[in-house]
Amino acid sequence: MAARKHSRQRDSIKEFLMTRTDHPTADVIYRNVRQHNPNISLGTVYRNLTLLAQAGEISRLNMGDGVDRFDGDTSPHYHLLCERCGSVVDLKLEDISAVLEKAAAQFDGHITGHVTYFYGICRRCSKPTI
Amino acid sequence: MAARKHSRQRDSIKEFLMTRTDHPTADVIYRNVRQHNPNISLGTVYRNLTLLAQAGEISRLNMGDGVDRFDGDTSPHYHLLCERCGSVVDLKLEDISAVLEKAAAQFDGHITGHVTYFYGICRRCSKPTI
DNA sequence: TTCCTTGCAAATCGTTTGCATAATG
DNA sequence: CATTATGCAAACGATTTGCAAGGAA
Secondary structure: OOOOOOOHHHHHHHHHHHOOOOOOEHHHHHHHHOOOOOOOOHHHHHHHHHHHHHOOOOEEEEOOOOOEEEEOOOOOOEEEEEOOOOOEEEEOOOOOHHHHHHHHOOOOOEEEEEEEEEEEEOHHHHOOOO | OOOOOOOHHHHHHHHHHHOOOOOOEHHHHHHHHOOOOOOOOHHHHHHHHHHHHHOOOOEEEEOOOOOEEEEOOOOOOEEEEEOOOOOEEEEOOOOOHHHHHHHHOOOOOEEEEEEEEEEEEOHHHHOOOO
């Protein structure tokens, strides 16, 4: 059960994450939260991110590029990793789970879920430079 | 261009990968190839896996669990990561790229590709124990 | 007082890299 | 000979963890 106690650090982390839509990494979160909470340690940031993600209050993204990113928006949506600038942007599209589930129905075993993400060039990077 | 020279080590690695359908990690590959090639180093294994993957001769899988796996089968297919035993099994299903592409068409930017994998319980693990 | 949390630093772990030497074309 | 590939070990980078001290219920 792990009765959870309140902590100023955890609040700052979650609060910060809610103001961002760019899926920051633990390190970025650390450097930002630090401004209002100078003594917080990177370990604490990681511990809380893991805890919040397990509790379903935030989500942890792994886009296969070696770093985990965190998202305060837990509503169903997809992501695109820009190959040019490395940023991750939201991609709102119709829920494709139905298609995937139907396709996977023939599998002899049990499918719990799936992960899908896209890569390409984000809007900002595909605009011509002035 | 990087003219590629022949090497016994690279051959063993690729050869080994062709005999497996279980998507081994670099370390597993290392320990196996070592049996016929006692002096090979882990660094060489990594260098060659990266090289072969870039050349499109094998593919590198990242299932978000911290380790990279390698697949000698480069034909289009999907994968499932078993949450019970940690193994990765092939999942043959109709190509869903069309669906994804259509869904992503509305995106204001350029989509190069996508990554999709499943997780759940593999056939072996979902069979009742005797 | 109990026990969850923190800060700090050290430890992990998978993967990459620098360098001198060996092998290939 | 010009270059690519290797073995070894050290370096890396992201994340986790042990521990003693601090804070919440």
